[in-house]
Amino acid sequence: MDTQRLVNHCFMSHKVGLRTLHLGLHRAVCVLLGWDTALPVEAITWVPQVLPEAEALAQKDDLILWPPIVVIHNISMSNNMPQEQQVIPMEEVQAYLRGKGLIAGKVTVCLGRPADQSVIVVKFLGTFSGLANAEKLHKYFADNKRGRVEFQGIISGDGKSSSSTEKDNEGDKLEEQLLYGYMAISEDLDRLDFNNRKWSVIKSRKEIQDLANAPVKLNDR
Structure with a gap:
């Protein structure tokens, strides 16, 4: 749950000059845990979407x-x-x-x-x-x-x-x-x-x- 809160913070944070770094960390953790890295366009919050194993592996290999x-x-x-x-x-x-x-x-x-x-x-x-x-x-x-x-x-x-x-x-x-x-x-x-x-x-x-x-x-x- 702590990891999910961290990733949600990275998605929600719009601090000037740090947005790119936050999104980079968001993507890295999602790849590590097999979650979808796609960012919802108009979502207020973020919820992890677990990928099928084959897609998660392909995401890692990318x-x-x-x-x-x-x-x-x-x-x-x-x-x-x-x-x-x-x-x-x-x-x-x-x-x-x-x-x-x-x-x-x-x-x-x-x-x-x-x-x-x-x-x-x-x-x-x-x-x-x-x-x-x-x-x-x-x-x-x-x-x-x-x-x-x-x-x-x-x-x-x-x-x-x-x-x-x-x-x-x-x-x-x-x-x-x-x-x-x-x-x-x-x-x-x-x-x-x-x-x-x-x-x-x-x-x-x-x-x-x-x-x-x-x-x-x-x-x-």
Whole structure:
């Protein structure tokens, strides 16, 4: 109930100079809790509308970190048995991705959090082409059943363990057995290192794509 009052305050507040910040907080909390972010035009007060699960997930996925970032996990590092952990150096991960044609041009690759080689962050340029390249890498992991859903399943214990994954992929490269990745969204900020977390902003993927697809306006003569 306290959260609902907070969001209602954000909607109702018209304090000069803070309206945009209030609406931003309103949207962020709604996305986090799976509530509809649409703002009623003439309503006096605000009441949360719970979205169906599919719509709530789509709403979360729309709020990406910018410049675009892909978070990559080495699932073996989550194993509580040190002898089962297999470190893949950051340089080898980058070489593997470039060798597969999954990243090109200027990207920044660094350790995420925790900085124990379990999380690697790949940051792309904050451009339309940078977003397209990040989505390409995201799609690669998703198409190979090593995306966000599969990673969360393994971490929660509902998916395959790293050992069973290795058996299924016997003969594949180590990177194809252990690396899982996905496009970073607002809830992934805590996966980033200090600098990337400091300089990242949250943007709507749909709004960026709409801008990219908008017709070019020519000056009338």
